[in-house]
Amino acid sequence: MLNFDKLSLNIPETTKPRVVVIGGGFGGLNLVKKLNGKDFQIVMFDKQNYHGFWPLLYQVATAGLEPDAIAEPIRKMFDEDYEDFHFRLVRVLGVDPVAKTVKTMIGDLHYDYLVIATGTKANFFGNEQVKKYSFSLKTIPEALNLRSQLLQSFEQASITVDPENRESLLNFVIVGAGPTGVEMAGSLAEMRKHVLPGDYPGLDFSKMKIYLVEGLDRVLPPMSPEASAKTQKYLEDMGVIIKLKSLVDSYDGETVTLKTGEQIRSQTVVWAAGVTGALIDGLPKELIARGGRVTVNEFNQVEGYSDIFAIGDIAFMKSEKWPNGHPGVAQPAIQQGQHLAKNLRRLIRKEPMVKFDYFDKGSLAIIGRVRAVADLPGNVHLGGFIAWVAWLFVHIYYLIGFRSKLVVLSNWIYRLFTYERGTRLIIRPFVRKDDKDAEEFVMKNEM
Missing domain, CATH: 3.50.50.60 (FAD/NAD(P)-binding domain)
Structure with missing residues (x-):
C-alpha cells in the first residue's frame, strides 16, 4: 500500500x-x-503512464491487436534529451x-x-442501469474487459445446454452507429464469418446476431450521406441487423429494452452512443x-x-x-x-497570439476487410478498397513509435491474406461484481 x-x-x-x-x-x-x-x-x-491510439481500441476488443500495439509509454517519448520535462502518474x-x-x-x-x-x-445520459451493465470503449482496460466478455460468451455458448441462454450469449448489441459502433459491428461480423467457426466447430454461428442501434435516421451521422449509405449497405451485406431511429430505454444485464418496447436478449451490450x-x-x-x-x-x-x-x-x-x-x-x-x-x-516574447484555424483533412471509417468509406476535402467521397487503403496508411502514420507501426502493419497484412485474428487469450476473466454464477464458474476453472 x-x-x-x-x-x-x-x-x-x-x-x-x-x-x-x-x-x-x-x-x-x-x-x-x-x-x-x-x-x-x-x-x-x-x-495512466501511456499514450494510446484510441481509434484502434475496437481491434483490441475483438482480438485483432494486442494492447501494446496501440500504446506507448509517455516517458519513452520524452527521454533525458528533452529538457525540463516532468511526467507524473x-x-x-x-x-x-x-x-x-x-x-x-x-x-x-x-x-x-x-x-x-x-x-x-x-456519456450514458444519466441512465445508471445501462452504465452498470454495458461495456464502454474508451480505455485499454475497457477494451480488455470487452475482449474477455466476448471470448467468455463464446466459450459458455459452446457448453450450455439451455437454448435461451445460448441465444443471449450469441446476441451482441452495439448502441451508437458512429465510427466506433460501425467499426465494432463490422469487426464482429468478420469474426463470425471467418474466425469463430474454426474455433468453435460445434456452434451454429448462423444464430449469432449483431445488432447496431442508432437513434438518428442513418449510420455514421458525423459523415456524409454518401458515406452513410455505403456503410449501411456494407454492414447489411455482412449480416448486421441495423435499427435506426431507435433509442435504448433500459438494460438489466440480460435484456435490452428499446423505447419502442422491443426487447433483445443479450449478455453483451457495447455502449458507443456518445461522449x-x-x-x-x-x-x-x-x-x-x-x-x-x-x-x-x-x-x-x-x-x-x-x-x-x-x-x-x-x-x-x-x-x-x-x-x-x-x-x-x-x-x-x-x-x-x-x-x-x-x-x-x-x-x-510579448507578441500577439494567432487565432486557431482548423484544417479539416477529412474523415475515415472502416467496416471490414477492404471495406471502408472516406470523406475528403473538396467534397470527395470514396468507398471500398481505395478508402480502406487510405484508412490503413493514415492510422499507421499516426501511431506513436516505429515498433507499433511495424506490429500493426504486419498484423493487418497477415489478416488480409489469412483472415486470422490475434491469439484470443482470456488472460483477465471478466466478471460483473453482482454476477455470482459467473464468479463461481471462474473460480472453479481456476482451481
Missing part, C-alpha cells in the same frame, strides 16, 4: 514559466513535442484558478500556464458548453482566463464554420496542441 503522506510531486523549482498539461492524449502530446524546453518548464499529469483532483494551482492526490503545484487536455469519457467531456473540478459551471466541454475562444483560452487553455475534445470552440464546435477526432486535438505551443512562445 502506498502511504500518500510520504509522497510528493517532486517537481524542481524553476525561474522559467511553468506549463502544466493535464492529459497525455493527442492534444497534450503534440503541445509538449512542439514546446521548447529551454523556454519553459513543462509538467504533464495523467492517470497521478490523478488530478481539481484546479484553483485564483491561486493558480493544480490539486492532485499527492500535493498541489503552481502553474504559470495551465493546459487542460483531458479528452472525453462515455461527454472529462471535466476538471474548479472551473465555473457557466463555462461548460454542450457535450460537457469547456468554452474557449479562438486562441484556445478558457473564457475569462488568460492563463488557462483547453485543447482537443474537451474544448468547445464555436465559430461560423463550426457552430457545434470541432469534431471529436484526433486531428483537431493534434492541430490545437501544435498551434498552442506556438502561441505560448509568442506570449513569453
Whole structure:
C-alpha cells in the first residue's frame, strides 16, 4: 500500500514559466513535442503512464491487436534529451484558478500556464442501469474487459445446454452507429464469418446476431450521406441487423429494452452512443458548453482566463464554420496542441497570439476487410478498397513509435491474406461484481 503522506510531486523549482498539461492524449502530446524546453518548464499529469491510439481500441476488443500495439509509454517519448520535462502518474483532483494551482492526490503545484487536455469519457445520459451493465470503449482496460466478455460468451455458448441462454450469449448489441459502433459491428461480423467457426466447430454461428442501434435516421451521422449509405449497405451485406431511429430505454444485464418496447436478449451490450467531456473540478459551471466541454475562444483560452487553455475534445470552440464546435477526432486535438505551443512562445516574447484555424483533412471509417468509406476535402467521397487503403496508411502514420507501426502493419497484412485474428487469450476473466454464477464458474476453472 502506498502511504500518500510520504509522497510528493517532486517537481524542481524553476525561474522559467511553468506549463502544466493535464492529459497525455493527442492534444497534450503534440503541445509538449512542439514546446521548447529551454523556454519553459513543462509538467504533464495523467492517470495512466501511456499514450494510446484510441481509434484502434475496437481491434483490441475483438482480438485483432494486442494492447501494446496501440500504446506507448509517455516517458519513452520524452527521454533525458528533452529538457525540463516532468511526467507524473497521478490523478488530478481539481484546479484553483485564483491561486493558480493544480490539486492532485499527492500535493498541489503552481502553474504559470495551465493546459487542460483531458479528452472525453462515455456519456450514458444519466441512465445508471445501462452504465452498470454495458461495456464502454474508451480505455485499454475497457477494451480488455470487452475482449474477455466476448471470448467468455463464446466459450459458455459452446457448453450450455439451455437454448435461451445460448441465444443471449450469441446476441451482441452495439448502441451508437458512429465510427466506433460501425467499426465494432463490422469487426464482429468478420469474426463470425471467418474466425469463430474454426474455433468453435460445434456452434451454429448462423444464430449469432449483431445488432447496431442508432437513434438518428442513418449510420455514421458525423459523415456524409454518401458515406452513410455505403456503410449501411456494407454492414447489411455482412449480416448486421441495423435499427435506426431507435433509442435504448433500459438494460438489466440480460435484456435490452428499446423505447419502442422491443426487447433483445443479450449478455453483451457495447455502449458507443456518445461522449461527454472529462471535466476538471474548479472551473465555473457557466463555462461548460454542450457535450460537457469547456468554452474557449479562438486562441484556445478558457473564457475569462488568460492563463488557462483547453485543447482537443474537451474544448468547445464555436465559430461560423463550426457552430457545434470541432469534431471529436484526433486531428483537431493534434492541430490545437501544435498551434498552442506556438502561441505560448509568442506570449513569453510579448507578441500577439494567432487565432486557431482548423484544417479539416477529412474523415475515415472502416467496416471490414477492404471495406471502408472516406470523406475528403473538396467534397470527395470514396468507398471500398481505395478508402480502406487510405484508412490503413493514415492510422499507421499516426501511431506513436516505429515498433507499433511495424506490429500493426504486419498484423493487418497477415489478416488480409489469412483472415486470422490475434491469439484470443482470456488472460483477465471478466466478471460483473453482482454476477455470482459467473464468479463461481471462474473460480472453479481456476482451481
